[in-house]
Ligand SMILES: Nc1ncnc2c1ncn2[C@@H]1O[C@H](COP(=O)(O)OP(=O)(O)OP(=O)(O)O)[C@@H](O)[C@H]1O
Ligand SMILES: CC(C)(CO)[C@@H](O)C(=O)[O-]
């Protein structure tokens with residue numbers, strides 16, 4: 001496919017003039033009630049004059065099956081159009097939109113996949129409460145708004161052409177294999193990188209991510225796929241998978257979008273509530289303190305990570321000194337200084353190569369809630385937050 005992916009870089013608005021009907025059903029089977037409340041023109045679904053389902057007020061196609069995405073894809077392959085895929089699990093925020101904006105600059109057609117992949121959630125993780133189960137309508141509205149913005153910007157090659165929202169029966173045609181470490185089924189595993197750091201704490205996570213990305217790549221057949229720097233280890237795992245399985249696509253990693261106080265945008269931030277949200281900056285502050293050491297000339301692990309640990313310890317001590325109805329506690333899972341292509345821990349940074357500083361903290365549930373306090377989505381369960389900073393090579 002790479003040989004075919006060198007087309008003329010032409011812009012064509014005409015490509016987006018498609019007949020359409022609009023539907024708003026949730027892609028999530030367990031949200032059928034909400035989904036039907038959101039439908040606008042379901043009755044016309046089988047109208048022969050308007051055979052396409054689109055996001056309302058937009059030309060964006062909604063493709064709900066592998067067969068539908070393949071049918072949509074075929075003519076673009078023949079036309080040598082570049083297709084860029086942005087895989088997401090919905091609950092779209094400005095981080096996702098940054099990926100889509102980047103894809104629109106480099107691809108004639110951007111496909112955004114919205115699929116909450118059960119295989120990457122551990123059996124005791126938050127699959128049931130994952131925010132995207134309630135955001136399909138808002139996600140469609142964000143995509144339609146962004147698409148209008150992209151259309152007005154002459155610097156783009158393409159726009160959002162389709163949202164791919166498959167069902168689990170379609171993505172796992174032999175049956176969903178389960179979320180257990182010992183589950184049997186067809187999986188893609190990428191080791192050792194997938195066993196380190198996030199993989200140590202979430203033993204089925206990268207198996208689930210690599211497996212679903214392989215499926216998404218096979219279904220959509222993009223020339224380019226866009227991932228966020230926020231999930232740095234995920235991008236390293238997928239890059240390794242693309243290389244080792246000879247997949248004909250380019251991976252693009254897009255910088256992390258942050259709140260003004262440094263917190264990386266993340267769908268799971270909605271679980272925090274204001275009290276824990278204020279303390280959640282600890283991970284970014286800790287990593288920035290470590291980065292400062294490197295920028296000041298340090299190469300040694302203890303010197304660099306010591307600064308990050310000091311920030312985490314001070315912040316925790318400050319919180320523990322407060323009354324239970326005021327404080328927010330957290331546990332540091334890891335703070336890592338690793339090689340950028342293997343994610344193996346480093347004792348000393350090679351300044352010609354640089355390194356990845358990364359960390360994960362678990363924000364614990366509040367111990368004592370104040371009357372009427374907003375504890376966050378789903379009552380404020382424990383929330384795992386990750387972040388990272390790239391230490392660029394220096395001469
Ligand atoms: N703040 C961000 N900046 C840039 N890209 C991001 C950001 N947050 C997520 N992404 C990227 O968006 C893609 C889809 O991520 P996903 O749907 O899991 O959202 P998320 O915010 O990372 O969710 P979660 O809170 O579950 O980790 C991934 O490639 C991810 O790295
Ligand atoms: C890449 C991904 C969409 C696969 O489900 C997910 O891990 C994510 O959203 O980062």
Ligand code: BAL
Pocket residue numbers: 120231
């Ligand atoms: N952004 C990665 C998806 C996950 O944590 O499940």
